[in-house]
Amino acid sequence: MRPANDVQGRDPGASRLLVKSDLVSWIRRLMDDAEVIAPAAGAGGDLMFGPVTDPASVWLGPGNPLQPPKQFVLPQTDPIVRIERNGGGVQVSSISDERARVIFGMRSCDARGMAYLRRMQATDLPDDSYLRRADRIAVVTLACTTPCTLGFCVCCDAGPFARDGHDVQLVDLGDRFLAEGATERGRAMVADAPFRPATQGDVVRRDELEREAERHFGDESAHLGAAMRRISTRRVAEELWEAMSPWCFECGGCNFICPTCYCFSVKDRCQDHGWERCRTWDSCQYSAFTLEASGHNPRERRKERIKRRFFHKVSAQYYQRDGAVGCVGCGRCVQTCLGTTDMPAVVAAIRKGVWHG
């Protein structure tokens, strides 16, 4: 758990207030300049992120959509190159998406996910297509004052209040929101009316709420750390991976709903006059993920793929490379796993050295 914030040392101008009755008009104003994406109750009663048409339908109550907002920076099928027949040859052009967007009502874990993805895409060979889209997206998070049912963000240092990845953080103070601008863009978003300066009391209340929220999780932060030590020093028995292996059904869901997973495949979609080369989500749990053209598959067995997934998510080696664990503690894989090999279950198994199914 990190130390409580020092109220005095903070930039007083960064904390602003929005009375709740002004929320809708603020969202409407954001909609003038950008596509606003927010959680709302969708078909079948499922909470989903989607473009807002009616600001009153934005859901800022408890719960987080099962599908993270990752799809707005990394769509499941993302055309990136157009290939057209041009006389005898072909013409290749890039497809880019630079629409201004605001993702509103994102939770801290997902904001951490966005930060993680951006760091990955920006280093080594920067991915231009990704960055052009992502950099046009402003993120407004809502701090979690009560923990969600399946989440464990405190173990990943990703919540319950936002650490990174956001422009503005809203904290629910009852009849009003405290709005904290975390970036230049964020401070500009909360600079004008109807926002007004926060009082010292509001800021104190905010810190109380953060500490209360963290307390609600209990002291679980050691779990991931213990697993990290074992996995990084190769102290996880092969038999343990073997034992887990029949409990995964290779659906790929853990990767698809994970806010930090980014692996992709490339597929050409046929168009009238050519093709569109698409980046599509892929899963490291699929047997064909590492299948080579020769027919050789370096990770042919499922236990090798499970091991690989957790090595990337929680090993110290990757922690150093990525600057964070590859898990934000959102708890989504607990619900979506078709089997039983979700993050908390496997971490517990690594830590204890036994698998119970």
Add this chain to the structure above:
Amino acid sequence: MATVLTTCPFCTCGCGLHLQADHGHLTGSAPSEHHPVGQGKLCARGWHAHEAPTWGPRLTRPLLRRGGEPVEVSWAEAIDAVVQGLSRILADGDPIGVLGSARATNEENFLAVKLARGALRTGNVDFCLRAGLQPLIDGVAEVTGDPWPPGRLLDLERSEFILLFEGDLAETHPRAASLVAAAVKRGARLVTVGWHQTQMSRLAARHLPVDPGAGHQVIPGLLAAVLDGGSADGAGAVAADPGLAALRAGLAGLAVGEPVREVAAWYASAARASIVVGEGALLPDEARDGAAALAMLAAVTGHLGRAGSAILILPSRGNQRGALEVGVRPDALPGGVPLDDAAVIAKLRRTWSREPSVVAGLDAEAMVAGCRGLVVVAEELPAVLRAGGGGLDALASASFVVVLDSFATATARAAHAVLPVAAFGETDGTTTSLDGRVQRVRECASPPGLARPGWQVLAELVTRFGLPCTYGSIGDLHREMTDLVPLFGEIGEGQLDESWGALVSRPATGPGVHLRTVDLGRRDPVEGPCVAVFDEAFDWGSDPSVAHAPTLCRDHVARRKLFPTGFVEMNRADADRLGVRPGWAVRLTSKHGEVTVPVVVSGEVAPGMARLPFSARDRVGVVLGGRGRAGVRVERA
């Protein structure tokens, strides 16, 4: 970006998903968190449902064969030609038929029935995959008196004991497999019955090995054990059944091994116990009797009719249950009611303003072989006929074949007229899951080119044959179905939209439990140093909506690409003994014939077994002589 809630079209578990489209293309699939079956989960197929219509070679314009070549024509021209072609055959009094499909919606299948029994006045209406499913359903029905086996998929999760006849459940019905795993995690005992190691057998408390496809081998033993072991608690309820004595007598003196005895005791003593019959578990010859025997096992132990104790028969593909229930079968009317049901006949007559055909027709195989005129609604014959590619040769003798499909299939290439229809994600309708849950599928993107929703095309054809179909919307069609398909009558107005579809329950109509002797396993014993079998699981790689979608098919494609003319899977020990490495050719010889194929080494195949892909059955099937298995000699070629 558009998002609609729809139902996964693949394995009949019926998981709910949100389908997404962008710029008119289907781009994503996400699980529905509150779906009662899916509960926020999908398998790899479901996660890529959007790929199904996106990547295949699509039919975009009506085609007529002229001078042997397909020529693009307008819809008006195509429909005229179809009406003329079929009318000529009708006028000649030659046999004509309609094939519906497990890939079609309930609405399309209902209209296929209306086209056959109403418009063309024939009982020749069927779908190819019915042949595998019907005997299993009938076997259970014969004992229970209910037209559909008892229980729901979710019963698995709460079962204390599960007896699973495989196949390979994790591959064929992932959501069912995941519910079994959840039960095991909670402490349920799982027993698998099968001939090779599977993912589920690794979770099992006990695996009962049987010969390939011979799940029935353990059933008499289980029955005998519960009957003499005194663990037949429910015997009281069936004690009065005259068949009980015959059942006992038939089993008298049967030697039952300890493992089977123990499994029988587990089943009998569990508070809630389920039986699951997956694909490829019971070969066609034994399917009906095997399913009947399992229902008797449930009856004599008191599990039949007990809440939470299910008998789940898993259809292999998409909308099989729906196709059966709306009447795509030559031996019954919509709703599965008998051909002589006066009330239903009167309703059909009144609604259609025409005397419906209520004669028993030809089944799918016979239709393909014997009809001069054939309308094929979304069936890819080589994928779904037991004869495989051979089915297409039979089709060559038909004088007029009309194919309605979304994909440029081999069947469409053999057709005289091709009518392009919308695929999954491009049309509205309903499908019925193996649970009997009638659920919406919805349009999310438009069909390509001139393709139209299948139900509209069928409605136009029916109208042209003198049965006016004035459906302004699919809602009007639903109203007709609610009226005419007895099961659909239970679906309340608006229910399909308000909640997660409607569960169609089928109240008991029969005289209650009926026991009889079981007659299993009297077939010719298989002789030979090695037993060759088909991998009977539905071959998704041959399904047109899967075959071309990169993620959906790639596991199949890898092998298909490597071994386009088939292969044989063998245990490593056998391969070593023969001195062959993966990819090397071996010759399989049986009393039926011989075939030379490359070897794939697989840990899932037991020593002494040779597994042949069902998908390559027209190339490798000769060695099996049309059966599911045969004794073979294997040599290095």
